[in-house]
Amino acid sequence: MTFTGHNGRALPWALVTPALAWTLLFFVLPFVAMGLSSLTAHEGDGFTLANYSQFFTDSSYWRAMVNSLEVTAIVTVISILLAYPFAWILAEMVPERWQRLALMLAVLPFWTSYVVRSYSWLLVLAQNGVINRALTGIGLTAEPLQLANTRFATVTGFVHFFVMLLTLTIFANLKQLSPSYRKAAADLGAGPVRTFLHVVLPLTLPGIMVGAFLTFVLCIGDYITPQILGGNNELVMPQLVMMQIGRRGDFPLASALSIILMAVVTVAYLACARWLKIERA
Amino acid sequence: MTVNARNPLSALKSHLAAACAAAALLIAASGAQSADLNALIWCDHSDPALLQPFEEANNVQVNVKEFEGTGAGLAIVDQSQPGDWDVMVIDSIDVPRGVEKGLFEPLPEDKLPFADLFAEVKMDKSTIVDGKRYGITEKFGYNTIGFNKTKVDPADMQSLASLTSDKYKGKIAIYDYYLPVIGMAALAIGKKTADLTEADLPALKAELLKMKANAKLVGEVTASQTALATGEVDVLVGGGEWVTAGLAKENPALDFSIPKEGAVLWSQSLAMFKDSKNKDMALKFIQYVLSPEGQARLATSACYWGMPANKKAALSDEQKKILRFDEQPGFLARAQAYPAPNADLDKKMQDMWTEMLQAQ
Numbered sequence: 058m059t060f061t062g063h064n065g066r067a068l069p070w071a072l073v074t075p076a077l078a079w080t081l082l083f084f085v086l087p088f089v090a091m092g093l094s095s096l097t098a099h100e101g102d103g104f105t106l107a108n109y110s111q112f113f114t115d116s117s118y119w120r121a122m123v124n125s126l127e128v129t130a131i132v133t134v135i136s137i138l139l140a141y142p143f144a145w146i147l148a149e150m151v152p153e154r155w156q157r158l159a160l161m162l163a164v165l166p167f168w169t170s171y172v173v174r175s176y177s178w179l180l181v182l183a184q185n186g187v188i189n190r191a192l193t194g195i196g197l198t199a200e201p202l203q204l205a206n207t208r209f210a211t212v213t214g215f216v217h218f219f220v221m222l223l224t225l226t227i228f229a230n231l232k233q234l235s236p237s238y239r240k241a242a243a244d245l246g247a248g249p250v251r252t253f254l255h256v257v258l259p260l261t262l263p264g265i266m267v268g269a270f271l272t273f274v275l276c277i278g279d280y281i282t283p284q285i286l287g288g289n290n291e292l293v294m295p296q297l298v299m300m301q302i303g304r305r306g307d308f309p310l311a312s313a314l315s316i317i318l319m320a321v322v323t324v325a326y327l328a329c330a331r332w333l334k335i336e337r338a
Numbered sequence: 339m340t341v342n343a344r345n346p347l348s349a350l351k352s353h354l355a356a357a358c359a360a361a362a363l364l365i366a367a368s369g370a371q372s373a374d375l376n377a378l379i380w381c382d383h384s385d386p387a388l389l390q391p392f393e394e395a396n397n398v399q400v401n402v403k404e405f406e407g408t409g410a411g412l413a414i415v416d417q418s419q420p421g422d423w424d425v426m427v428i429d430s431i432d433v434p435r436g437v438e439k440g441l442f443e444p445l446p447e448d449k450l451p452f453a454d455l456f457a458e459v460k461m462d463k464s465t466i467v468d469g470k471r472y473g474i475t476e477k478f479g480y481n482t483i484g485f486n487k488t489k490v491d492p493a494d495m496q497s498l499a500s501l502t503s504d505k506y507k508g509k510i511a512i513y514d515y516y517l518p519v520i521g522m523a524a525l526a527i528g529k530k531t532a533d534l535t536e537a538d539l540p541a542l543k544a545e546l547l548k549m550k551a552n553a554k555l556v557g558e559v560t561a562s563q564t565a566l567a568t569g570e571v572d573v574l575v576g577g578g579e580w581v582t583a584g585l586a587k588e589n590p591a592l593d594f595s596i597p598k599e600g601a602v603l604w605s606q607s608l609a610m611f612k613d614s615k616n617k618d619m620a621l622k623f624i625q626y627v628l629s630p631e632g633q634a635r636l637a638t639s640a641c642y643w644g645m646p647a648n649k650k651a652a653l654s655d656e657q658k659k660i661l662r663f664d665e666q667p668g669f670l671a672r673a674q675a676y677p678a679p680n681a682d683l684d685k686k687m688q689d690m691w692t693e694m695l696q697a698q
Contacts (some may be wrong), residue, residue, distance in 0.1 A: 305684060
């Protein structure tokens with residue numbers, strides 16, 4: 058069956074309509090509602106910018122954004138540094154027949170919920186946890202170290218999860234890379250290090266950036282891990298959003314903070330997309 | 339900056355509320371029948387040991403939806419259709435917030451065991467509005483000092499000053515709920531929780547910052563309980579029987595004190611919705627929860643323990659001992675209610691709490 062003329066023009070629209078309707082219903086409309094809500098006062102009528110001005114004038118609110126960005130940047134960088142060698146080993150050194158098993162092991166952390174994983178790390182890092190008992194047991198430290206309820210603990214919990222996410226995206230990129238590139242570089246006299254730095258790494262940057270962006274988005278939007286592992290000693294933005302809802306039900310302020318968080322994610326996306334052309338990756 | 343304009347948001351909000359209502363109820367009451375009871379509850383009410391006897395006796399299914407914080411609970415109601423919910427658990431001090439929104443039905447005092455309740459927890463100032471009672475206290479306890487008695491000097495725990503002394507620096511956790519802990523800070527500086535005003539905020543903030551300087555973490559219910567149970571900290575500011583009683587069998591070293599300055603009384607109430615389609619069953623449910631058997635089951639719920647509001651609760655001797663039932667008259671005499679700020683002061687208190695959390 059072929060579609061020509063009027064029918065031919067209608068078919069593409071018919072095919073994309075479900076996706077458009079889905080996006081409109083579950084993204085655009087809620088986003089517009091949230092945007093409008095952010096312009097209202099918690100008590101009383103009328104439009105106001107007070108929710109936004111509070112963010113920019115209250116140092117503790119602003120500090121939450123700084124904390125979020127710092128933690129996210131640290132997690133993303135560490136995850137990349139750990140994931141790339143891991144993906145390289147998987148793609149280049151593990152025999153093909155074992156790669157599937159290795160990949161399954163890599164995604165195992167995704168099978169555990171955020172909450173369970175975070176509490177598990179809390180028990181590992183606690184004063185009486187595995188690490189401190191080992192350190193004091195072998196005499197490396199006299200007193201237990203303060204590991205839990207710190208930024209270190211938050212970053213550790215995040216990295217545990219996201220390093221695997223990045224490994225998968227980089228692994229996929231490495232597998233797509235034709236061996237011809239490396240052969241050509243070798244033919245032209247490049248050693249392994251130069252080949253990696255000038256050929257392999259640039260060609261796998263899109264995979265790194267896709268993974269890095271996913272890490273950025275998931276990390277900056279999560280409040281569970283900082284809540285449990287960070288000990289609430291420094292707030293991040295999602296925690297601040299949750300605080301507005303709990304007792305006071307201040308949805309306008311929570312909406313404004315969410316919009317600001319979303320704006321940061323959008324800027325990150327635009328920066329990544331423009332720089333590395335993620336859409337063509 | 340506020341721009342006065344005709345606000346189209348109320349219409350939008352009502353449409354959104356209607357759209358969200360079905361989803362909220364579907365989640366809570368999938369498979370519900372018209373005779374079911376739909377209850378907005380805290381986690382202690384989802385214990386099957388509490389609900390099953392009522393369901394079997396009345397041939398009814400209780401559909402529950404858990405929430406944390408009055409704001410979140412009222413938001414669920416806002417997003418529901420009138421009549422979707424029958425009963426709600428709510429902080430006693432927040433009952434007037436529901437009444438102001440026109441949500442609750444006055445309760446028939448003659449059909450509920452008010453005479454059997456501890457007099458101090460009836461909370462008439464909150465649960466009675468314009469001469470009508472809209473809530474009945476079902477469970478209560480104290481935000482006070484929870485501690486491990488093998489790690490600290492129990493005598494120290496008789497004073498709130500210990501929380502800011504160097505002796506327990508790094509050994510303290512703070513429960514992450516601003517109202518009770520601000521209440522404890524008020525008691526520590528000699529203020530009454532009922533009299534707090536904006537003028538008290540600087541002194542309260544200074545006290546909170548001193549506590550924070552001593553604290554290893556500020557945690558919600560599970561995190562703070564875990565910290566105390568695993569030995570990460572030895573003292574929990576804002577803790578109490580709700581933390582230690584449930585762990586008493588596994589860790590009898592955990593205890594709580596009501597210091598000489600006093601403690602903050604928490605109290606939760608049951609309220610019935612004005613638009614409930616099943617008011618008879620809703621009343622039966624409230625009567626059951628307030629009965630001696632229901633009170634015993636609620637007090638020892640798997641989620642958290644707390645004192646039953648009814649003095650005749652059918653607790654075993656061991657359970658009474660763990661809850662320190664016999665000491666309640668003395669505890670209640672020294673306890674003060676949660677701070678109940680107006681909306682403006684509430685906002686300032688939460689901002690102060692945010693500052694405290696960010697303090698290094």
